[in-house]
Amino acid sequence: MTTPLAKLTQIPPTVAAVADYEVLARERVSPGAWAYLDGGAADELTARENRAAFARLHLRTRVLRDLTNGNTTCELFGTRLRAPILLAPVAYQKLAYPDGELATVLGASAMRMAMVVSTQASVALEDIAQEAQTPLWFQLYIQHDRDFTLRLVRRAEAAGIRALVVSVDAPISGLRNREQRMGFAFPGGVEPVNLRGLMPLPRATGEALFDSPLITRAATWRDIENLREATKLPLVLKGIMTAEDAERALVAGADGLIVSNHGGRVLDGQPATIEVLSEIAGAVSGRVPILLDGGIRRGSDVFKALALGASAVLIGRAFVHGLAAAGAVGVAHVLRILHAELEATMVLTGCRDISAISPASIRQAGLRT
Numbered sequence: 001m002t003t004p005l006a007k008l009t010q011i012p013p014t015v016a017a018v019a020d021y022e023v024l025a026r027e028r029v030s031p032g033a034w035a036y037l038d039g040g041a042a043d044e045l046t047a048r049e050n051r052a053a054f055a056r057l058h059l060r061t062r063v064l065r066d067l068t069n070g071n072t073t074c075e076l077f078g079t080r081l082r083a084p085i086l087l088a089p090v091a092y093q094k095l096a097y098p099d100g101e102l103a104t105v106l107g108a109s110a111m112r113m114a115m116v117v118s119t120q121a122s123v124a125l126e127d128i129a130q131e132a133q134t135p136l137w138f139q140l141y142i143q144h145d146r147d148f149t150l151r152l153v154r155r156a157e158a159a160g161i162r163a164l165v166v167s168v169d170a171p172i173s174g175l176r177n178r179e180q181r182m183g184f185a186f187p188g189g190v191e192p193v194n195l196r197g198l199m200p201l202p203r204a205t206g207e208a209l210f211d212s213p214l215i216t217r218a219a220t221w222r223d224i225e226n227l228r229e230a231t232k233l234p235l236v237l238k239g240i241m242t243a244e245d246a247e248r249a250l251v252a253g254a255d256g257l258i259v260s261n262h263g264g265r266v267l268d269g270q271p272a273t274i275e276v277l278s279e280i281a282g283a284v285s286g287r288v289p290i291l292l293d294g295g296i297r298r299g300s301d302v303f304k305a306l307a308l309g310a311s312a313v314l315i316g317r318a319f320v321h322g323l324a325a326a327g328a329v330g331v332a333h334v335l336r337i338l339h340a341e342l343e344a345t346m347v348l349t350g351c352r353d354i355s356a357i358s359p360a361s362i363r364q365a366g367l368r369t
């Protein structure tokens with residue numbers, strides 16, 4: 001049987017970087033699906049800023065250091081990871097590739113990199129877990145039906161999930177103008193199968209958003225505290241963008257935080273994640289691990305996030321582009337490219353392992369205040 005890694009030789013030789021997959025992916029999916037998979041909220045300023053802010057940061061090299069026995073491994077919540085790069089939760093992956101999340105988990109397994117399964121995956125959580133040969137985490141959207149939500153948590157526990165990522169930044173969907181202009185609608189066969197059996201939201205009583213059940217039944221800090229009581233899984237809050245919320249999350253019992261603006265897909269006008277990382281890392285002061293996502297397309301971006309206080313990063317669109325272009329092989333290849341770039345950046349900055357990467361690895365003048 002050929003492994004996905006063996007099939008990597010089928011990748012066109014012109015693919016050298018993650019950005020090359022973006023070009024291929026765009027050609028392979030419908031314009032509507034592209035608007036969903038690649039787009040952001042409103043004017044997409046935040047989505048662009050996530051990338052631009054990485055480009056403004058510059059690396060400080062240290063030369064002639066002994067780099068023998070160097071490696072990229074790290075540990076998160078008791079699991080040893082090959083590299084501090086995880087696949088972010090991405091809904092409806094069948095929009096990108098017919099096998100959807102099953103192809104993704106194969107690609108992640110080939111590279112032994114962890115994957116976070118979305119609540120709104122287009123393949124059942126248990127079916128993804130069945131194929132996984134790599135650590136899986138589950139991303140939870142707290143549903144208006146809290147009993148249903150708890151059943152999702154129990155399913156995640158039963159499937160051998162290693163951590164629960166609760167996304168707290170999207171009580172409502174972003175206003176995605178690009179999708180609206182394309183008239184995007186989900187095609188048949190692409191649905192949130194893990195939410196089957198969930199009663200629809202009750203009808204809104206008025207026109208105002210504030211009166212709608214989306215808001216009146218939206219999650220609050222109390223739900224995080226209840227979840228903390230309900231499960232022993234490590235609880236990681238995704239969508240933290242301020243030091244105040246980081247502090248509050250620790251009080252609620254979070255075991256980790258993900259600095260994320262949802263890839264600029266929810267509220268346009270938020271700053272880049274890499275811009276707020278130092279502030280949040282300062283407030284958290286090593287009490288729990290901080291992860292970051294948003295705009296990562298290069299191994300040097302991973303390095304910059306680690307330098308400014310992240311323990312690991314997640315990638316969203318980068319792997320979606322690989323998935324859309326070449327299925328499992330594309331996902332594995334994107335991970336391989338990022339891993340190789342991270343290694344090269346570490347060697348060239350004189351960092352033997354992840355713990356050697358520090359704020360001194362970045363030229364601080366490049367940071368905005």
Ligand SMILES: Cc1cc2nc3c(=O)[nH]c(=O)nc-3n(C[C@H](O)[C@H](O)[C@H](O)COP(=O)(O)O)c2cc1C
Nearest residue numbers: 037088089090091118167262263293294295316317
């Ligand atoms: C197509 C798509 C679907 C997403 N679906 C989810 C989701 O179901 N849950 C979630 O917490 N975040 C979701 N996200 C956000 C990602 O987890 C992540 O925060 C974001 O993609 C990071 O930015 P990047 O795409 O620039 O790497 C989605 C992102 C994309 C691009």
Ligand SMILES: CC(C)CC(=O)C(=O)O
Nearest residue numbers: 090091120170173262265
């Ligand atoms: C179904 C959506 C809310 C999933 C999501 O988080 C996204 O599209 O960014």
